[in-house]
Amino acid sequence: MLARISLFALAVVLLALISLVPTLQFPSSAEVSTFIGPRVWPLTLIIALLGLGSALLLITWRDARRGTTYDDELAALSHPPSGSVATQRFTFASTRHWWLIAATLIYTWLISEVGFLFASIAFTLVCTLLLGARSWRTILITLVVATLLMQGVFVTLLGIPL
Structure with missing residues (x-):
C-alpha cells in the first residue's frame, strides 16, 4: 500500500x-x-x-x-462484518457525484449559449439543490451571495466585464 x-x-x-x-x-x-x-x-x-x-x-x-x-x-x-450484507443500489445519494459532473458539463456548454452570469446562477441553483438544500430561503441567500461574489471578483477585483 x-x-x-x-x-x-x-x-x-x-x-x-x-x-x-x-x-x-x-x-x-x-x-x-x-x-x-x-x-x-x-x-x-x-x-x-x-x-x-x-x-x-x-x-x-x-x-x-x-x-x-x-x-x-x-x-x-x-470486508464488512459477516452479519451485514451490503447491497449497492442506485439511489440519488449514491449517484450524486455523477449528477454534479453532468451539471458541470451542461454549465460549460451553457456559458457560450446564455453567457457567464446567467449560466453561473443556474449552475449555482442546481448545485445547491444537488447538495441537499431544501429551504427556499437558504437557496435564495446562496444565489444572491454567489452572484454578488461573481460580480465582485470578476468585475471589481479583476476588471473582467461579464
Whole structure:
C-alpha cells in the first residue's frame, strides 16, 4: 500500500514539474490589461499540487521508515462484518457525484449559449439543490451571495466585464 501511495505522490509531483514550464509561458498581469494575468491561477494550482504531492511523498516515506502499515485498516474497510450484507443500489445519494459532473458539463456548454452570469446562477441553483438544500430561503441567500461574489471578483477585483 505504501508503494502505491508513493508512486501516486511521485506522479503528482512529476505532473506539477512538467506543467510548470508551459504555465510560465502564459502572459503575466503586466502583459495584459487585467489586474491578474492568465498565469496566476494555473501557477497557483501547480504550486499547490507540487506542495501537496511533496508532502504526501514525505509523509509516506516517514511512515514507511516507522513501519506503519495500512493493509490491516484497508482489509477491515473492504470486508464488512459477516452479519451485514451490503447491497449497492442506485439511489440519488449514491449517484450524486455523477449528477454534479453532468451539471458541470451542461454549465460549460451553457456559458457560450446564455453567457457567464446567467449560466453561473443556474449552475449555482442546481448545485445547491444537488447538495441537499431544501429551504427556499437558504437557496435564495446562496444565489444572491454567489452572484454578488461573481460580480465582485470578476468585475471589481479583476476588471473582467461579464
